[in-house]
Amino acid sequence: MSWDDKLLKQAKKIIKLYPQKRSALGPLLHLAQSKDGYISDDSITVISELVGITEVQVKSVSTFYSMYKQEPTGKYLLSVCKSISCEINNSSEVINKVQEFTGLNNNETDEEELFTFEAVECIGACGGAPAVQVNYETVEGVTPENAINLCKWLKETKPDVVVADEMQENFGGIKSFDWAIQDNSGATSTAPGFQTLKTTKVKK
Template sequence: MTDLGMPRLPAPGYPADVRARLETDARELIGRYPQSRSALLPLLHLVQAEEGYVSPSGIEFCAEMLGLTTADVTGVATFYTMYRRQNGGDFHVGVCTNTLCAVMGGDEIFATLKDHLGVGNKGTTPDGSVTLEHIECNAACDYAPVVMVNWEFFDNATPASAKDLVDELRAGKQVSPTRGAPLCTFKETSRILAGFPDPRAEAVDQGGAGGTPSLVGLRIAKGQDPDAPATTQTGKGA
């Protein structure tokens, strides 16, 4: 990497078997869009699923597949924070330290985890299991403070619950978020975000539903009692 955090190019290519597999997946993704460059974000997730981060090799691969310059690809990869620019752990633990989460305890949670894990921001534990990062708002302010693991929500977190969470992850236990299916690894998550099917059983059914705090405003707008159970208001839920 350069002093500015930019990848040094040219980079070594992928082994032939890896390249062939990635090309097959990339062509499927590119074929979903009327303009090939629209597939850049999915392709970045694809190469991240291969190596655990967007490497110089991944940047060159995306550029070649889409007919872009490596500068174009690097500009996108370094703009969006969901793309890692260095390798990390199987579980990316993000603590929201934006305004509301911070005042509700996010800063304390982040400080607690840094001390508990012995790593700083974007640091990875020696066993390679957990990477810790403070993150910006993830649109879950009604559940503040929020911790995310591989972009799945752990709502109303506390320093104690956050310590228990990372301990379970490091022990190899199956962990389920507050909302959604049991966690998968960062690489597996990246492949799902690239646009390939989620292999977790009932993953779609277990995720995406609005919780009670999120629906209070909707019930107020409908002239309903915000404190009453949603199922009694409409017969189908709010």
């Protein structure tokens, strides 16, 4: 088994949340993603033993969903929405600018393993189009200029935790909803930040 005790302990906790072991498959794959930045074959073997299904069944699920990466990702996963609301609000220019800045095509990772770029379908922020996600932390109303600024900021400060609210304040524009609650926790890896998975951290 290639997972350390801490991770295994966490995995077992997650499995206990479900009536059937195999139901924990999705969250466990997120956990694997947060560990390696992608779903490695080793992780698949570990998960298959934990939930009691075969390796190829785990592989089948992990390759079906595009949020489970099959290749290692950079420190920051930049997802720019290309669906209709964002497209109307000039997301293609945002995509161009980000690609220009990072020098990456779709689904590519740079050599320093800092950025992975992807143009994605709707991320549920149509009210604040165009929207961008960094490690699944959403920033809305991003102009092409601010997109470049966001990338520059990430490149220069290399924060370990990216927090949606912080990025929204510095680089965002119009928002779909104002939740009126300041949330200081953010994602620590290219897996989405879930408290139960401990893939979030509070930024001080």
